[in-house]
Amino acid sequence: MVRVPGLRRPPGPFRPEFWRSPLRGPWLTSVLGSLLLAGLVLVVATGFASHAAYAPELGRNGIVDPSRDLPLTFDWPTSPVWLYAATQGLHVILGIALVPLMLAKLWSVFPRLFAWPPVRSPAQAVERASLALLVGGVAFQFVTGIVNAQVYYPFRFNFVVAHYYGAVVFTAALLAHVAVKLPTVRRAYRERGVLAPLREDLAHTRPEPSDPDGGLAPVAPAEPTLSRRGLLAFAAGGSGLLLVTTAGQAIGGPLRKLALLSPRGTQPGRGPNGFQVNKTARAAGIRPERTGAGWRLEVAGGASPLALSRADLLALPQRTESLPIACVEGWSTTQSWTGVQLAELARMIGAEGRPLRVESLQPRGVLREATLTADQVTDERSLLALRVNGVDLSLDHGFPARVVVPALPGVHCTKWVARMTFVAS
Amino acid sequence: MRQRYGGSPLHLAAHAVAFALAGWAILQLADVRRADNVLAWFVAALLLHDLVVLPFYSLIDRIAAAATPGTAVNHVRVPAAFSALLLAVWSPTILGLNDASFGRVAGFTREGVFVHWLWLTAALFAGSAAVWLLRARRSAPDRR
Numbered sequence: 372m373v374r375v376p377g378l379r380r381p382p383g384p385f386r387p388e389f390w391r392s393p394l395r396g397p398w399l400t401s402v403l404g405s406l407l408l409a410g411l412v413l414v415v416a417t418g419f420a421s422h423a424a425y426a427p428e429l430g431r432n433g434i435v436d437p438s439r440d441l442p443l444t445f446d447w448p449t450s451p452v453w454l455y456a457a458t459q460g461l462h463v464i465l466g467i468a469l470v471p472l473m474l475a476k477l478w479s480v481f482p483r484l485f486a487w488p489p490v491r492s493p494a495q496a497v498e499r500a501s502l503a504l505l506v507g508g509v510a511f512q513f514v515t516g517i518v519n520a521q522v523y524y525p526f527r528f529n530f531v532v533a534h535y536y537g538a539v540v541f542t543a544a545l546l547a548h549v550a551v552k553l554p555t556v557r558r559a560y561r562e563r564g565v566l567a568p569l570r571e572d573l574a575h576t577r578p579e580p581s582d583p584d585g586g587l588a589p590v591a592p593a594e595p596t597l598s599r600r601g602l603l604a605f606a607a608g609g610s611g612l613l614l615v616t617t618a619g620q621a622i623g624g625p626l627r628k629l630a631l632l633s634p635r636g637t638q639p640g641r642g643p644n645g646f647q648v649n650k651t652a653r654a655a656g657i658r659p660e661r662t663g664a665g666w667r668l669e670v671a672g673g674a675s676p677l678a679l680s681r682a683d684l685l686a687l688p689q690r691t692e693s694l695p696i697a698c699v700e701g702w703s704t705t706q707s708w709t710g711v712q713l714a715e716l717a718r719m720i721g722a723e724g725r726p727l728r729v730e731s732l733q734p735r736g737v738l739r740e741a742t743l744t745a746d747q748v749t750d751e752r753s754l755l756a757l758r759v760n761g762v763d764l765s766l767d768h769g770f771p772a773r774v775v776v777p778a779l780p781g782v783h784c785t786k787w788v789a790r791m792t793f794v795a796s
Numbered sequence: 797m798r799q800r801y802g803g804s805p806l807h808l809a810a811h812a813v814a815f816a817l818a819g820w821a822i823l824q825l826a827d828v829r830r831a832d833n834v835l836a837w838f839v840a841a842l843l844l845h846d847l848v849v850l851p852f853y854s855l856i857d858r859i860a861a862a863a864t865p866g867t868a869v870n871h872v873r874v875p876a877a878f879s880a881l882l883l884a885v886w887s888p889t890i891l892g893l894n895d896a897s898f899g900r901v902a903g904f905t906r907e908g909v910f911v912h913w914l915w916l917t918a919a920l921f922a923g924s925a926a927v928w929l930l931r932a933r934r935s936a937p938d939r940r
């Protein structure tokens with residue numbers, strides 16, 4: 372016990388009788404925590420999956436320095452084709468939908484922030500430090516993720532790098548929190564039942580009995596205005612509302628219109644090329660004159676390099692695939708692409724079974740080139756697309772030619788391709 | 797150990813692992829460009845919730861609860877909270893803060909999102925009022 376002489380309990384929130392909600396208590400926090408944990412496991416898993424989907428160990432793919440990365444990457448598959456659209460849609464949409472649940476959880480434990488004395492033991496000091504990382508981490512991850520999904524950058528750091536390491540800090544603190552709180556949760560469920568308190572309507576809503584660790588169940592409760600199931604329905608309703616008004620940006624079709632507040636909840640243009648553009652030719656610095664008749668695709672890394680015009684490429688066997696473009700921002704759009712198989716180009720140059728570095732006409736930016744794994748090149752559905760929905764690609768969609776690979780993050784489906792180099796595996 | 801530390805060995809072990817991992821990530825972050833800004837946002841996000849957002853909505857809620865009889869406050873609480881939630885999450889788009897950055901990359905800006913939010917807010921309050929009226933009518937004494 373650390374006792375500082377002369378340190379008296381301050382007034383206001385540091386006094387237990389300040390906290391009057393009759394609903395707070397170990398059971399309520401356990402339920403909110405369990406629900407939030409289930410959601411966060413999916414958000415964290417899909418987040419790290421997205422990191423792996425970029426194949427950061429290959430070429431210059433890594434935005435996070437590969438020599439300073441965790442060994443968590445694995446070969447990202449190409450099937451099912453909607454894999455990245457699903458995992459990243461889940462990451463963003465579920466993340467947004469968890470906001471009300473997270474706020475409710477933080478509300479339920481808020482009195483503990485004002486525990487007095489602030490530190491009773493070394494164990495408590497350690498735990499409070501890790502909680503600062505946990506709450507700061509969750510707030511940082513949610514704020515940066517939500518603004519990035521709307522292409523809004525009020526901060527000055529690189530989003531990808533900060534969100535990645537921020538996720539590591541948050542996940543580490545979350546693991547410790549779950550490990551040390553599991554007994555508390557189990558005790559709450561054992562004593563009060565997992566679902567039994569949900570049967571209590573407002574007239575039967577009583578405060579939870581005072582908890583031994585103190586600080587959650589109120590010592591001077593007010594009259595309830597909401598039952599516990601009412602509070603859970605309130606939080607779940609908020610989650611549902613966010614889910615319904617967001618999910619359309621990933622699911623697409625008529626549901627896209629339901630994403631009423633998302634910048635991607637609309638079809639921006641008309642006609643076969645009217646679907647969403649991640650980055651316009653203008654924003655990427657593409658000079659239209661370099662995409663005209665003089666454009667040649669350089670293919671290197673095999674026996675002898677090739678320089679193919681668009682007419683040369685159109686004369687090769689064409690294949691049509693329905694594939695999604697899935698963005699890290701959590702939206703996606705499935706279109707019908709026509710072009711030359713990447714495997715066909717590999718065969719032509721005698722470089723089968725090798726990774727492929729694709730470079731864009733885009734003059735600057737980390738995403739001006741991407742390296743595809745050998746499996747991605749070999750997949751028969753991977754295309755160098757020349758046309759979409761039966762017409763030539765528009766300039767904004769990557770004319771004269773762009774890569775489309777199943778289940779690959781959208782920004783690695785390089786547009787305005789200038790050079791393809793098969794590299795040593 | 798339990799005496800001196802004040803917790804179980806599992807408590808210590810779990811936190812040792814967590815701090816090792818988090819410490820490694822923080823060291824990596826310390827070397828990135830504008831690391832000071834990352835720290836500022838981390839601390840600001842924490843303080844924003846704990847010192848601004850939660851006290852603010854608690855205060856509003858207390859005022860609303862004091863001003864409305866019985867459980868009628870829920871019919872204001874729920875639509876107001878949902879509307880605020882939508883605004884908080886989508887504020888860059890609703891308030892057009894991302895018009896320049898989003899417009900530059902996507903080639904268009906979405907019009908009318910603020911109006912969508914107003915309509916959603918109106919619908920939430922109208923729905924809540926309708927439920928309140930239904931409940932009031934059902935629980936009213938028979939007037940024949």
